[in-house]
Amino acid sequence: MSQPSLAPFIRSRPWLKRWMVPFANWYASAQGYRKLGLRADDLIPEENDTVQLALKRLPPKEAYDRVFRLRRAFQASLSHQLLPPEEHTKPEEDIAYLGPIITEIEAENQERDDLEEMFVPKRKQVAASAKKSH
Amino acid sequence: MLSRTSISRSCTKALQRHCVCRRTQIRNLAAAASGSFQYETGEEAGVKYASRDLPGPTTTLTVVAKAGTRYQAQPGFSDALEKFAFKSTTRRSAVRMIREVELLGGDLSAYHSRENLVIRAKFLREDLAYFTELLADVISKTKYAPHELNEQVVRVMKLGQKHLLANPSHMAINSAHGLAFHRGLGTPLYPTSSTTFSKYLDSEEIYNFALSAYSKSNIAVVANGTSQSELSKWVREFFEDAYTGGRKLESPPSKYYGGEERIAHDKGNVMVIAFPGSSSFTSGSSWKPEIGVLAALLGGQSSIKWTPGFSLLAKAASEHQHAHVSTQNHGYSDAGLLAVTVTGTASHVGKASHSVVEALKKIASGDVSGEDIKKATALAKFQALETGQDINAGLEATGSGLITGGKAYQIDEIGQAIDKVGEDKVKAAAKSLLDTKATVSTVGDLFALPYAEDIGLKI
Numbered sequence A: 001m002s003q004p005s006l007a008p009f010i011r012s013r014p015w016l017k018r019w020m021v022p023f024a025n026w027y028a029s030a031q032g033y034r035k036l037g038l039r040a041d042d043l044i045p046e047e048n049d050t051v052q053l054a055l056k057r058l059p060p061k062e063a064y065d066r067v068f069r070l071r072r073a074f075q076a077s078l079s080h081q082l083l084p085p086e087e088h089t090k091p092e093e094d095i096a097y098l099g100p101i102i103t104e105i106e107a108e109n110q111e112r113d114d115l116e117e118m119f120v121p122k123r124k125q126v127a128a129s130a131k132k133s134h
Numbered sequence B: 001m002l003s004r005t006s007i008s009r010s011c012t013k014a015l016q017r018h019c020v021c022r023r024t025q026i027r028n029l030a031a032a033a034s035g036s037f038q039y040e041t042g043e044e045a046g047v048k049y050a051s052r053d054l055p056g057p058t059t060t061l062t063v064v065a066k067a068g069t070r071y072q073a074q075p076g077f078s079d080a081l082e083k084f085a086f087k088s089t090t091r092r093s094a095v096r097m098i099r100e101v102e103l104l105g106g107d108l109s110a111y112h113s114r115e116n117l118v119i120r121a122k123f124l125r126e127d128l129a130y131f132t133e134l135l136a137d138v139i140s141k142t143k144y145a146p147h148e149l150n151e152q153v154v155r156v157m158k159l160g161q162k163h164l165l166a167n168p169s170h171m172a173i174n175s176a177h178g179l180a181f182h183r184g185l186g187t188p189l190y191p192t193s194s195t196t197f198s199k200y201l202d203s204e205e206i207y208n209f210a211l212s213a214y215s216k217s218n219i220a221v222v223a224n225g226t227s228q229s230e231l232s233k234w235v236r237e238f239f240e241d242a243y244t245g246g247r248k249l250e251s252p253p254s255k256y257y258g259g260e261e262r263i264a265h266d267k268g269n270v271m272v273i274a275f276p277g278s279s280s281f282t283s284g285s286s287w288k289p290e291i292g293v294l295a296a297l298l299g300g301q302s303s304i305k306w307t308p309g310f311s312l313l314a315k316a317a318s319e320h321q322h323a324h325v326s327t328q329n330h331g332y333s334d335a336g337l338l339a340v341t342v343t344g345t346a347s348h349v350g351k352a353s354h355s356v357v358e359a360l361k362k363i364a365s366g367d368v369s370g371e372d373i374k375k376a377t378a379l380a381k382f383q384a385l386e387t388g389q390d391i392n393a394g395l396e397a398t399g400s401g402l403i404t405g406g407k408a409y410q411i412d413e414i415g416q417a418i419d420k421v422g423e424d425k426v427k428a429a430a431k432s433l434l435d436t437k438a439t440v441s442t443v444g445d446l447f448a449l450p451y452a453e454d455i456g457l458k459i
Helices: A007-011 A014-031 A049-056 A060-078 A099-116 A123-133 B004-024 B077-083 B094-104 B125-141 B146-165 B168-181 B203-213 B228-238 B289-298 B312-317 B346-365 B370-389 B391-403 B411-419 B423-435
Strands: B040-044 B047-052 B058-065 B106-112 B117-124 B219-224 B259-264 B269-276 B323-331 B336-344 B439-444
Touching: A007 A014, A049 A099, A049 B146, A099 B094, B040 B228, B047 B228, B047 B391, B058 B125, B058 B391, B077 B106, B077 B117, B077 B146, B077 B203, B094 B106, B094 B117, B094 B125, B117 B125, B117 B391, B125 B219, B125 B228, B146 B168, B146 B203, B168 B259, B168 B269, B168 B336, B168 B439, B219 B228, B219 B391, B269 B346, B289 B312, B289 B323, B289 B336, B289 B346, B289 B370, B289 B411, B289 B423, B312 B323, B312 B346, B323 B346, B336 B346, B346 B423, B370 B391, B370 B411, B370 B423
Parallel strands: B047 B219, B259 B439
Antiparallel strands: B040 B047, B058 B117, B058 B219, B106 B117, B269 B336, B269 B439, B323 B336
């Protein structure tokens, strides 16, 4: 989740967004995970502490549905079959349920690191510099 | 994302505000306090507040909410709300809050009693603005995130439970309150078994409880060590957007029942013998000063070393060396419990509990000297005045008094009222106690500890 991304750059420029979003939608469908009944967030590698904590924070229903989708996809993969079209994930169902939680956890860790490295001037110095600037 | 310079800048801004504050209110330690121990009360932005300007470099600021275990919607909610204090708010995260407080220098704590939930901050005088804003954020902007409930709050609640289970005195007092008042005041201060609260805890429900508990009509801000003008200014600014209009927390008027309960325990022996006592001073008309004098007369613990003291139970228990007796009136807003606690080895506790009943019978029959009653009156007055002077107890009592619209804990009046208690009132009180159904809680080695019938009490 913490890899560098052009997505914010594109989203903030409407002319670029107009060109890129249809292509991105086509690419997501072409990747094929939707035909196995999965969502994009099901594919996030979970072998690290951040995602493990995010999974613990999922609401119970989301966690249950995720396990169901993973088991169904695994079974389809074993039998070398795709799911019937009515069970494919629809684009409007392909929501990011795990990504925001991961972002929140990373922000908490980053804040903790920042606070560790903070430099704090003493009160008298602060008062002196405030007087100078007034 | 927070960068190093932006954090130091925001801290600088917070500190600058205190420097401005400091110029307008410069005190040194030798300056005399503006008021006596009397509280000055007022109301700003719909929130009642009280302050007294005690001398000293620090200020203690509390927010008292009428949300103790008596008013909780479901088991464990008061405890959970207390433990959610100083967790992430919409303005800053828990980690950042603690770091900022550490940098300024201060002490944060929260606790709950049977009727009140108290959030307290102690800090240097010049930081009043920051900490008023902090407490206002805690009561109005806490997120009550589900992951914080599961990862942090529930863990600490379960540890607190284990602490309670290992403490026979706590269990005995909890049990005595439960027997005496059933629901309401009788709800245990901390639940004793883990399933009792985990099935009720839900962050959404706790948020709903907080909407009612922290609404403007249900809280009071009490401060020691700051002037009223300063406090009113910051209360007006920061408590403007506290919750309003939550469902009002109500509890039916307390009724005394009584009964007996016996709990087996390996790690100590406690007997609590309790009777209907007096409500606290701030409750108004139902306060009975003679119960306080009776408690001092029964006593058990001397305030003077190397002597058992004048109190009847102390003299009686001096024969049973391994028993420790103490008497206390637990006063609440509309009822109280006069409880005699006997702890020690099982055999001595059993013998000492007989002397409790004998002492009460002696007082009721008038077989106690007038001098002893005078001593008890003096001790009761001293204890009441010292409680008012003690910062913690005075803050909670004042806060709860303000919320219920009664009086703040004004020390001068309490001393005068206790002085007026006469011998016959004390004897009448003792007689009425013996006539009512007693509450007896026994925790420990049940084979050796007596029943209430054995010691002559009516159950």
